[in-house]
Amino acid sequence: MSELRSAFPDWHGTTILAVRKDGRTVIAGDGQVSMGPTIVKGAARKVRVLAGGKVLAGFAGATADAFTLIERLEAKLEQFPDQLARACVDLARDWRTDRYLRRLEAMLLVADRSAIYTVTGVGDVLEPEHGVAAVGSGGNFALAAARALMDNTDLDAEAIARKSMAIAAEVCVYTNGNLTVETLEG
Template identity: 70%
Template sequence: MNAPESHTPGWRGTTILAVSKGGKTVVAGDGQVSMGATIVKANARKVRRLAGGRVIAGFAGATADAFTLIERLEQKLEAHPDQFARACVELAKDWRTDRYLRKLDAMMIAADATAVYTITGAGDVLEPEAGIAAIGSGGPYALAAARALVDFDLDAEQIARRAMAIAADICVYSNTNVVVEVI
């Protein structure tokens, strides 16, 4: 008998990584979209700029659900200008309590020039240690690689690109078509 498939948001495919180092914050995402064992698209854009370019968000999980969350975060950023943390917390509160949003199957990393947050439907707004966060099936690999590279003489973008390449070498649901946004 097979074990039931996990429905944990964000852990079935993709890799999103945020690295903050030396006054520079980077969010990177691979481009692979998979349906089961089939690659449907290799160059999807899972990283977006919001709030006039002041915020970068990356998503893992169901695409339509992720776009809904991106739109909601944009609304929260408009409602709470210059209050990035508050906008993220308000999104997480809505996500956890709203009947419609609770069913969304996605995760998100959002970053501005000063902070990085992982936001989940469980109401979590987590600020990572050492300014490095990752989500998606390749997230643990990218996170481990970025943590290993952070003490070397590399900037945030170099770390993110190398860590994403390592994750793509390990995770079958991630690829090397990486979109990188920098603040």
């Protein structure tokens, strides 16, 4: 498997940020997809609205893998309506144990009106302590900016997400300012 992966180009280029503040939940994602040092797309849509507008999901990693995971998450949300945590845990369990799924290389940020979860292929379903989570190549930059803005400004969740993503785009060469922003009201 490692020989196969080394034959493919090194794909980078995602920053996904989730912010929850004052009953509002926002997921923002940049639009850049890069192959090595080349930007191959600047307006990719990496944030989706699921479950009839009740759930937001953003993804980082291999696009086809992420789409597969989002489809599986949608099925879990149908199986467990209004139970986001259970759907995420069930997805993470399948992702870790299923022979096909465990090869998928992506990460998800999933949120509803009351919670944010980072879901990974190693079985993690993590809920952030400070109402902010991020994944992707510029994730740490966006996360640091959002954490600083959460308590030190009167900005709302969307403004924090947009400002934090702008900071990440200034620092991370694999992140651009072409954003997709989706919001859930509390």
